[in-house]
Amino acid sequence: MFILLPVIFVVGILGIALEDKIKVNKAAIALFMAISMWMILMFDAYHIFVERSNPIFQEYLTQNPEVAKLSLHEQFVDFITNRSIVYHLGNVSETLFFVMCTMLIVDLVDKHGGFRSVTGYIRTSNKRKLLWYISFAAFFFSALLDNLAAAIVMLAVLRKLVPDRTDRMKYACMVIIAANAGGSWSPIGDVTTILLWVGGNVSALHQISHVFIPALINLLVPLTIAHFWLFKKGAVLRVMSEEDQPDEYIPEIPARSRRIIFVIGVLSLALVPVFQMVTDLPPFLGVLAGLVILWLYTDLMYSKLHMHESQKLRISRLLPNVDLATIFFFLGILMAVGALETSGQLGMMSSFLDEHVHQPYLISFAIGMMSSFVDNVALVAATMGMYPVVEQAANLPAYAQYFVADGGFWTFLAYCAVTGGSILIIGSATGVTVMGIEKIDFMYYTKRFTALALIGYCCGAGAYMLLFA
Numbered sequence: 221m222f223i224l225l226p227v228i229f230v231v232g233i234l235g236i237a238l239e240d241k242i243k244v245n246k247a248a249i250a251l252f253m254a255i256s257m258w259m260i261l262m263f264d265a266y267h268i269f270v271e272r273s274n275p276i277f278q279e280y281l282t283q284n285p286e287v288a289k290l291s292l293h294e295q296f297v298d299f300i301t302n303r304s305i306v307y308h309l310g311n312v313s314e315t316l317f318f319v320m321c322t323m324l325i326v327d328l329v330d331k332h333g334g335f336r337s338v339t340g341y342i343r344t345s346n347k348r349k350l351l352w353y354i355s356f357a358a359f360f361f362s363a364l365l366d367n368l369a370a371a372i373v374m375l376a377v378l379r380k381l382v383p384d385r386t387d388r389m390k391y392a393c394m395v396i397i398a399a400n401a402g403g404s405w406s407p408i409g410d411v412t413t414i415l416l417w418v419g420g421n422v423s424a425l426h427q428i429s430h431v432f433i434p435a436l437i438n439l440l441v442p443l444t445i446a447h448f449w450l451f452k453k454g455a456v457l458r459v460m461s462e463e464d465q466p467d468e469y470i471p472e473i474p475a476r477s478r479r480i481i482f483v484i485g486v487l488s489l490a491l492v493p494v495f496q497m498v499t500d501l502p503p504f505l506g507v508l509a510g511l512v513i514l515w516l517y518t519d520l521m522y523s524k525l526h527m528h529e530s531q532k533l534r535i536s537r538l539l540p541n542v543d544l545a546t547i548f549f550f551l552g553i554l555m556a557v558g559a560l561e562t563s564g565q566l567g568m569m570s571s572f573l574d575e576h577v578h579q580p581y582l583i584s585f586a587i588g589m590m591s592s593f594v595d596n597v598a599l600v601a602a603t604m605g606m607y608p609v610v611e612q613a614a615n616l617p618a619y620a621q622y623f624v625a626d627g628g629f630w631t632f633l634a635y636c637a638v639t640g641g642s643i644l645i646i647g648s649a650t651g652v653t654v655m656g657i658e659k660i661d662f663m664y665y666t667k668r669f670t671a672l673a674l675i676g677y678c679c680g681a682g683a684y685m686l687l688f689a
Contacts, residue, residue, distance in 0.1 A: 225260060225261075247552065276567075312551060315415060321507040328481065351394060370403075375392060396648070473521075566606040567606070584633040635684060643670055
């Protein structure tokens with residue numbers, strides 16, 4: 221049954237990639253995959269842990285001699301539940317709470333019209349100018365909010381500025397490339413960068429300083445090509461939206477309160493790395509603190525407004541809006557990877573790559589290419605399991621230095637895993653979301669934007685190698 225573990229994982233990843241074809245939600249697939257793999261570990265524990273001399277199991281018994289005195293079945297139960305499931309669930313929970321709090325903050329700011337002011341700064345009838353405005357807004361918003369939230373915000377802006385769907389699809393596809401590029405240089409820009417940051421693989425300042433320029437090139441190269449290729453010189457939007465948009469939000473909320481909610485929300489996310497560096501506490505506590513401040517402010521604000529309770533957008537009312545399917549998806553993927561780590565499969569894969577590839581940058585680049593059709597969260601989580609962070613030491617071999625905290629392998633992986641997802645529209649949560657909202661066909665994106673994203677990916681990777689390799 222040992223060989224079934226990677227088979228189930230690969231089949232599950234394929235099922236997730238083909239979610240639209242098989243009509244089964246990816247969260248259900250991920251959870252089924254995780255549960256099946258942990259059941260195999262328990263039912264075939266003797267073969268996996270004893271007959272194969274699993275080093276993780278042997279180390280656990282050495283560190284806990286009282287467990288070694290128990291019967292074999294009791295040893296397996298204690299190891300799988302206490303060392304493995306509880307350990308991995310603790311690590312996964314940090315990421316899940318971070319993502320949930322981020323979703324709530326972005327939803328609260330959006331529901332109160334915080335992002336509406338963005339349309340006033342990027343309004344233009346010139347198609348080429350709007351392409352640059354939208355792309356750069358997505359690039360920087362994704363670093364502050366995360367690329368998925370930034371894409372959703374920018375699509376809402378585009379629907380106000382570009383009512384014509386033919387034009388809007390082109391902008392929406394560029395938003396995917398721009399948002400993923402922006403998400404790669406921020407520790408909170410993508411779920412994979414959150415994983416690397418929370419896991420201690422990459423520090424916030426190091427990631428920003430090393431990945432920003434490659435990410436910017438990843439955007440500028442396809443954006444420059446699209447500037448000349450997508451729209452003719454002097455082309456204007458076919459249909460212009462009205463100058464004064466109607467207020468679609470609750471009119472009783474003062475404009476000043478909306479601005480304060482916007483500032484608190486953005487700072488709550490942007491200052492999380494600062495919170496982590498100052499306090500040395502896990503990042504999810506920083507974003508949770510920001511959520512609490514927003515919660516207190518909005519509750520006090522609504523207590524002074526004479527409105528019916530059903531109209532008040534309190535955080536307690538927005539809690540059901542959290543995308544639990546996405547949370548369950550991350551839970552299933554990360555716990556499935558935890559099962560692979562516990563079984564020793566990831567250690568075996570790491571040894572194979574070290575022996576036959578032995579080029580850390582090439583491994584990162586290949587993972588980025590794979591993330592165009594395989595979920596990058598699963599890839600990065602599996603990679604982190606394959607290569608534990610190496611402790612820094614004076615006599616550390618040159619190859620091992622790539623895998624220390626802030627090592628070249630992890631930094632380059634932060635760039636590759638996120639931006640590689642732009643190559644195909646199904647390669648990232650951002651792409652899949654935009655695909656669903658705007659009903660963009662897979663082949664539409666592939667014919668028009670895959671080449672642009674691939675060129676940008678390679679140029680950004682080349683820039684990183686020139687600067688830091």
